[in-house]
Amino acid sequence: MNAPLYPIEQLQLELPELDWITDPNRIERLSQDFSWFSPVLKRQLEGKVADTVVRPRTEDEIRRLVAACARLKVPVTIRGSGTGNYGQTTPLAGGVVLDMTGYGTMLWVRPGAARAQAGIRLHQFEKAALRSGQELRCMPSTYRSATLGGLFGGGFGGVGSINFGPLGAPGNVLGLKAMTIEPEPQVVELRGAEAMRMHHLWGTNGLVLELEIALAPAQPWLETLATFTDFDAALAFADALARAPGLAKREVAFFASPVPDHLTQLAQYLPAGCHAVLSLVAEAGEEALQAMVAAHGGTVTYRRTAEEVAKSNRTLMEYTWNHTTLHALRVDKNLTYLQTSFTPGEHVRQITELTQRYAGEVLMHAEFLRSMDGLLTCSALQLVRFSSEERLDQIIQEHRDYGVRINNPHVHIVEDGKAGGDLAPDILAMKARFDPLGLLNPGKLRHWPVAPRPAP
Known part of the structure; x- marks a missing residue:
């Protein structure tokens, strides 16, 4: 009898058409962000790497990947361009780093708002908005490489916040589409305050597919x-x-x-x-x-x-x-x-x-x-x-x-950083709803520690 396949190998065998990154040097690089700004995080996160990285291109590819990870109990860490500073894209439990940068289509621009897939680079989003005489309300200094989903999942504010406040202020984010992490993934639209229950939580309580955000009139x-x-x-x-x-x-x-x-x-x-x-x-x-x-x-x-x-x-x-x-x-x-x-x-x-x-x-x-x-x-x-x-x-x-x-930038637990204490019940309920198996970025929320890894 053949020995059972290690879950990562099983994933890659089941989904060979996905864009898998298996080179160890690239996996190590894509398991990191700018947490080295902190000597504390640099020490704490040293040696933490994914088992593999995958870059899906369509919602269907994401759905099939998520379904397989849920069935095989493989942890998933969502990544944009890795321009954050808290180690939020560094997996503490190995597993799969889900690189969203291949999923970045601009969907539409209308007066006062625009919608795009989460992996779009912010400079591409702004360029599309400018064609209609509009611009982003909040532009991080990393806009050339940062993604829309990364700004939502790990960002606070930026250029423009002098007018519109932080990204989390009411009216800046209008809605989003997210996917549950389970063997039969569900896709759900969240609007307004409900959507903000996934904001600045480092992709720990939901996989965001699309974001709809408010725009401002452009000026020279x-x-x-x-x-x-x-x-x-x-x-x-x-x-x-x-x-x-x-x-x-x-x-x-x-x-x-x-x-x-x-x-x-x-x-x-x-x-x-x-x-x-x-x-x-x-x-x-x-x-x-x-x-x-x-x-x-x-x-x-x-x-x-x-x-x-x-x-x-x-x-x-x-x-x-x-x-x-x-x-x-x-x-x-x-x-x-x-x-x-x-x-x-x-x-x-x-x-x-x-x-x-x-x-x-x-x-x-x-x-x-x-x-x-x-x-x-x-x-x-x-x-x-x-x-x-x-x-x-x-x-x-x-x-x-x-x-x-x-807002302590030298910790890799959400509650110890910007959250400043225990998360609200509605956020914990969102976690239970969208990540019932606790596979999203484990170890970054206080009550979802890293589970023992299965033997290869």
């Missing part, structure tokens, strides 16, 4: 850097620009010294030791912008029109949000980062006091945005000079004791 954005010698003046300008009701804007980021010194590709525009404010403001508002910079004692050192940005294919958006961290890490590998939410109306004071408290150790980079309640505030992605895990934990706790929220 002027990209600028304004530099300052005084911290208070730079922060006051950034806050005034963010609050200015008559100035249409898509992005305002504040970089306290010495953060600009780490943006070496922009060094000619950032004098050593300066504080800087990066902005995307509607071209029609340039005169008002220039006047505000001058009133705060700053200097515009970089200016590109929308046409110039399009021709050069280079944009300041790729120096914002966690791209700032990426650029800094290329200069100093001893850095890591935090994710901090400030209190609306108190954010300027909090940024100032925390910058002074941790001078030289925690370097301030703040992104202006609207809160879930529509209030103007900041979310910081501070750079941290890493010395030890114990010191990092101490800094996080001190921030919380001070009264600001830390």
Whole structure:
């Protein structure tokens, strides 16, 4: 009698027409994301790899794969382009990494909304929207490679959040289509608040096939850097620009010294030791912008029109949000980062006091945005000079004791990170509904640990 086939071999024998990736080096690469931003996650996730990677191209291929995985009890970890930072695409239980980048068709664009398959790259989505005079409400700095499903499953906000808040704010995501993980997979449409029960859960409680999201009217954005010698003046300008009701804007980021010194590709525009404010403001508002910079004692050192940005294919958006961290890490590998939410109306004071408290150790980079309640505030992605895990934990706790929220980016359990505690009953019910066998990304939710692996 022949020995039973290992489940992965059985999958590949049953579904030979799928695009299987079996090269060990590619499997290792596709089992990772940008969790190496965190020295803690880099240590904890070392050596965690999938048994195989598959890149389906149609809903039917996904359905047949899911059905076979459910029947054979093979774990499934869903992946977009792997631009996240929490190890959400790193499988803790081996199994299959389901690469969705082959499933990326734009389905339709209508006034105010568009719908696409989850694997579409965001730059392709934006390009399609622009043809109708519209653009994404939320554009992560990784938009060239990031997927729509990846933004939904692991993203928070981005360029545009200064107007529309984080992606999870009501009205930004309109609906989705998802598939259950069971021997007879079901496809279900979820709308509104129900759809958001799968948001930012790293693909642990549902396989999202399509997403329908709201759009904004497109504008020609002027990209600028304004530099300052005084911290208070730079922060006051950034806050005034963010609050200015008559100035249409898509992005305002504040970089306290010495953060600009780490943006070496922009060094000619950032004098050593300066504080800087990066902005995307509607071209029609340039005169008002220039006047505000001058009133705060700053200097515009970089200016590109929308046409110039399009021709050069280079944009300041790729120096914002966690791209700032990426650029800094290329200069100093001893850095890591935090994710901090400030209190609306108190954010300027909090940024100032925390910058002074941790001078030289925690370097301030703040992104202006609207809160879930529509209030103007900041979310910081501070750079941290890493010395030890114990010191990092101490800094996080001190921030919380001070009264600001830390969404810990150094953990790989959903509840320990952005969720900030136990998940709501309706989210747990969604998990039970769409993943009754507990096969989706096991080990990332507190009550769904990694099961013992079957012997080969």
